[in-house]
Amino acid sequence: AMRVTDGKKKKEEMEGDTEVEGGEGKQVDDIAAGTALKNDELERDDDSGEVDYKKTSGFAAHVTKKKPLNGKSSSTASAFARNKSIREQREYLPAFSVRDSLLQTIRENNIVIVVGETGSGKTTQLTQYCKEEGYTEYGIVGCTQPRRVAAMSVAKRVSEEVVAMVKEDGKRSLDEERDSLGGTVGYSIRFEDQTSEHTVIKYMTDGVLLRESLRDPDLNKYSVIIMDEAHERSLNTDVLFGVLRKVAARRSDLKLIVTSATLSADVFSDFFGGVPIFRIPGRTFPVETYFAKSVQEDYVMAAVKQTLQIHFNSPPGDILIFMTGQEDIEGCCTVLAEKVANLGDDSKPLLILPMYSQLPADLQAKIFDAAPDGVRKCIVSTNVAETSLTVDGIKYVIDSGYCKLKVYNPKIGMDALNVTPVSRANANQRSGRAGRTGPGFCFRLYTDRQFREELMETAVPEIQRTNLSNVVLLLKSLGVKNLLDFDFMDPPPEDNIMTSLYQLWMLGALDNTGDLTGLGRRMAEFPLDPSLSKMLLFAHEHGKCSSEVLIVVSMLSVPSVFFRPKGREEESDSVREKFFVPESDHLTLLNVFLRAKQYKFDSQWCTKHFIHSKGIRKAREVHAQLVDLMEQQKLHPLSCGGRMGRRIGEYINMLSGIPSALHPSSALFGLGYTPDYVCYHELISTTKEYMSCVTAVEGEWLAELGPMFFSVKESYESALKRRQQEREDKARMDTEMLKKEEEEEVRRELE
Ligand code: CDP
Ligand code: MG
Secondary structure (H helix, E strand, O other), rough: OOOOOOOOOOOHHHHHHOEEOEEEEEOOHHHHHHHHHHHHHHHHOOHHOOOOOOOOOOHHHHHHOOOOOOOOOHHHHHHHHHHHHHHHHHHHHHHHHHHHHHHHHHOOEEEEEOOOOOOOHHHHHHHHHHHHHHHHHHOOEEEEEEOOOOOOOOHHHHHHHHHHHHHHOOOOOOOOHHOOOOEEEEEEEEOEEOOOOOOOOOEEEEHHHHHHHHHHOOOOEEEEEEEOOOOOHHHHHHHHHHHHHEEEEHOOOOOOEEEEEEOOOOOHEEEEEEEEOEEEOOOOOOEEEEEEEOOOOOOOHHHHHHHHHHHOOOOOOEEEEOOOOOHHHHHHHHHHHHHHHHHHHOOEEEEEEOOOOOHHHHHHHHHHHHHOOOOEEEEEHHHHHHOOOOOOOOOEEEEOOOEEEEEEEEOOOEEEEEEEEHHHHHHHHHHHHHHHOOOEHHHHHHHHHHHHHHOOOOOOOOOOOOOOOOOHHHHHOOOOOOOOHOOOOOOOOHHHHHHHHHHHHHOOOOOOOOEHHHHHHHHHOOOOOOHHHHHHHHHHHHHOHHHHHHHHHHOOOOOOOOOOOOOOOOHHHHHHOOOOEEEEHHHHHHHHHHHHHHOOOHHHHHHHHOOOOOHHHHHHHHHHHHHHHHOOOOOOOOOOOOOOOOOOEEOOOOOOOOOOOOOOHHHHHOOOOOEEEEEEEEEEEEOOEEEEEEEEOOOHHHHOOOOOOOOOOHHHHHHHHHHHHHHHHHHHHHHHHHHHHHHHHHHHHHH
16 A cells, blocks of 8 residues: 555655745755655655655765855746746857857867766757857768767757747748758768758757768868767767777867767866866755665555655655666556646646657657646656756656666677666766756665665776777778777777677688778678677578568567557467567567568558557568668679578577577467577577577578587487598508608619
8 A cells, every 4th residue: 555645744844945045045954944844744654655755964076065056946946947038048048158268269279078967959950059159161070979879859949049040030030841850950870861961050869970981081071070968988989089090180160079078087087188177167056965775676566656656745846766677667657647646636736758769759859848837747767867867846756766778798699688786877877857946855775784785986998898890890890900909098908809809700700810801891881789790690691581581670670560469468478479480580570671561561550460560560661771771882682582491498508508498478388399509680688588580490500600619419329430430541651651761762873
């Protein structure tokens, strides 16, 4: 049973206390008095299953004590934001107050590091300032993002700002083609290019820019490159650092701006030889931080309880919950919605909005809309809302303490997405989100002991914890001979580089001396994992089924297209089984695509068959782009005519020796027997290692295609025969050698 209210709340007092008045930032202690009371209430609820909090003590560092720069109270500030014109909103941002000196610093220096709190306007404003300053007259302004979601959503916002400015200026009329998204402002992410010849502000993922440098090593079309969110230290950003340092050295006309949300920007400045650091002054409000009193077993349920607690007991203000990924976000949203509905309090509506990268873009955009009057907004997000996206009006932050991180598992030589505790730096960024437009509160669903002893100071840069095969192939294609000499800000462990070199050698992309082979060069042309590009090229070499493999690769490049709604699991499973090709999940994917194609990717047909129509259309787009890339390489896909072809037990990974099981979603369960050998696309480690997307293969194929790892073992008789043969061969050789020696001797004697 969920207890939410006990009638003891002292609403007025709390509201009174959190109000900030006339330019005077309220002392943290005063606010603490208001919340200490709430804390007392919580403690009284000990045995009701509520999450129990302890006020932070001795950790004043993350309780911001800065006085706000502007004198407006929080409620006035956000109400103001709602009615402001775009120009007013832009001019209200901290970046605007230093616009001129910032532009001057950029004019005087080719490389500048810009540091500013999240939400100060770095991402949305810097590009526009550069355009307004005239940098787009001889090139375009590029801005890289570690996350696809951020690139898309920020481009959309900036394009709206640009349109609004045109309207407000009234100097020229709107031009549909030029001014909408994809015109002046566009974005480019893998497999999706929303730019045109009009585009002068281009947001893109760091990976896209990295690939562009393959075709144009000097990146000549850019007059300004902004490496945004550098503090995230994503793999591609880190590689870009090394690449762009060289580009900047060659191009004196290029402006390179690196932005970071954390204060430790010295590493970036040092990396470029001591370039200036420009700091945008912050505008933050105090955030009161609470820790759970005891360790929480289930952070989703704990977050739900805390949300209800806030929603029914605390003053207005939106809530931001940090979860790890789609699954726990959806779980959290569903339970929350149920609980709020069951409590039946119509006067207290809660608008629950999920936010994760696989969510359709129109739903993602909803988090930025202000909730109707009297409605509290509750956003449940991945760590994309930590620094990449800023939502105004958040007063309460609930931090699960976890995020999903890609972690390299050297045992299996692959990456896995693991739920991992955040770092203390992440946790502090998260709590800071509550203090952007007014004083706020942060509830950490972990104890202060966990915070101090179990969390790391900062996260390990991605480059030090992931598979580097992609990066290594790319750098090799860029002409980097010795990777150990490359300018990494933090070099990856040598072991990881060696493993990646080995994997690429295995795929035939590198020769025995570590140089790129012709195959490797062609593989690098595809924005795919090396194993997938090899699969494509290999299929083509065999000349019979590259068409089919192209489809399989496209399907593997989009999120699963199978839709398994809650409450209709059995129904959807049985529909899905109709698509199964019993010996292969890969061929099952092919089958689904071909069937959907027969029905012209009709969305009704998809829905009826529990297939995400958007997902499969995405696969179709990816497919079209891969076909283009193949044709550019003068490779024409050929089809084998679509001909496709029984107890399931445990498998042992033949390279690592790790036991692995078939994933329950596999079509191979439909076979009546266990194939001796299978190959898989991905390993998912949960309670055990599961192979996902699996195809049955013949053992001989392995020996034929991977002779360096596999050989066909001979039977006892044939081994005997072979040894006999060897003995005979040796004897014959010995006799011949002897004969030859004798002859030589005779000859020498004769001479
Ligand atoms: O990059 P930084 O964290 O410094 O700030 P930003 O992302 O440029 O955000 C500046 C302002 O734009 C914030 O007040 C955001 O709330 C707002 N914004 C928005 O309203 N809609 C978006 N899609 C993105 C930003
Ligand atoms: Mg930003």
